[in-house]
Amino acid sequence: MSTDPAARPGRLGVGVVGAGRVGAVLGSALRAAGHTVVGASGVSEESRERIATMLPGVPVLEVPQVVERAELVLLAVPDDALAPLVAGLGDTGAWQTGQLVVHTSGAAGAAVLEPARLAGAIPLAIHPAMTFTGTSLDLARLTGCTFAVTGPAAVQPIGQALVVEIGGEPVVVPEEARGLYHAALAHGANHLVVLVAQAAQALREAGIATPGRVLAPLLGAALESSTRAADVVGDGPGAITALTGPVSRGDVGTVERHLGVLADLAARTGATDVPAAYTALASGATRRALASHRIGDDAASALLDVLERARASAQRRASGG
Structure with a gap:
């Protein structure tokens, strides 16, 4: 050869x-x-x-x-x-x-x-x-x-x-970048599957019999927009032009209500991973929305405070406190 x-x-x-x-x-x-x-x-x-x-x-x-x-x-x-x-x-x-x-x-x-x-x-x-x-x-x-x-x-x-x-x-x-390359793929693909499963569970609890049908066009549009943006807007936490929803608007009240209903879901079904994932991803979204100037310092601080309180409260419940 x-x-x-x-x-x-x-x-x-x-x-x-x-x-x-x-x-x-x-x-x-x-x-x-x-x-x-x-x-x-x-x-x-x-x-x-x-x-x-x-x-x-x-x-x-x-x-x-x-x-x-x-x-x-x-x-x-x-x-x-x-x-x-x-x-x-x-x-x-x-x-x-x-x-x-x-x-x-x-x-x-x-x-x-x-x-x-x-x-x-x-x-x-x-x-x-x-x-x-x-x-x-x-x-x-x-x-x-x-x-x-x-x-x-x-x-x-x-x-x-x-x-x-x-x-x-x-x-x-490169050889030295192989681990990071694979971590990126696993984080994107594997955790997307988990995210969809969590969203589908919440929709079923909300009375939606076919959550996949509801999610497919929404998530498909979001995925298309975000992957297209990933190739043209560069790197770093500011590269999140496709972000929509309450975090991108600095809507603290809506995020707080989301955390409340997801905590109730976890209490009813034992799905504690759902509010935990929402809290972690919303925190990341807040930091990237701030870096991309979608929201200002005050809105970001308020959102992070609400999310940290929810995380701490969930931790206390899990430990029996």
Whole structure:
């Protein structure tokens, strides 16, 4: 395998280690791009079913057999399992000179692949900024999806070419920034899911039978506006031009009423995470509204006072005080 920056990956024999939601889909996408999937490993029944569905005809093998057959090894395993797996395969001499070793963990860079690199393999970390169902529905989502590529400068073009081949858009993320990159994605995507679930619960308690239908157009518009603004207004707490609602207006009375009804919700249902999340996010929104000059010092101070009192009161209740 050439590491010339101008080189393209060519047609490769791909081995998928970990046919979970990500591995099976990316293996299928690489196959559709003209590569050959030579083997896949899957421990659970679900993984084996994904191999049969997403990678029909591909043999189910043990991990060492997959690595032995592959020119490109795709490691799509849980974050905590990645380093021990790479090291263990290194101890047994499984890695091969010139072999591409690509992992899909967002939290780790290429350094976790050091045992493979020392054996002469080419290390790359390629992470899709996307959620996966593990079905063919995911293949369309890869088109235009951003993939973070991390690796030695000389081989980054290989990772970028692989991403382009499956329809994605590569962006180089430095090794030292990989943790922050992944924290940002997890904070945005995972906590958005929690936020929607909390809002839906409150709406159901308010008598709305179909909270998703109520939330979809509102949250869709808010998400579109805020992500568009994120690309044009720069960084920092002042970059929040899409913010609407009572905090952006400095409407202390409305925020105080929200805190009251959410505290009642928590008392009735045990959903103490809802007012806690509202308080934390409203505090962040207040500081960003102030930094962006949406509200003044007096309004921000009043809002933060109300929110701090609510937080302290909830803490006292939780401790039995």
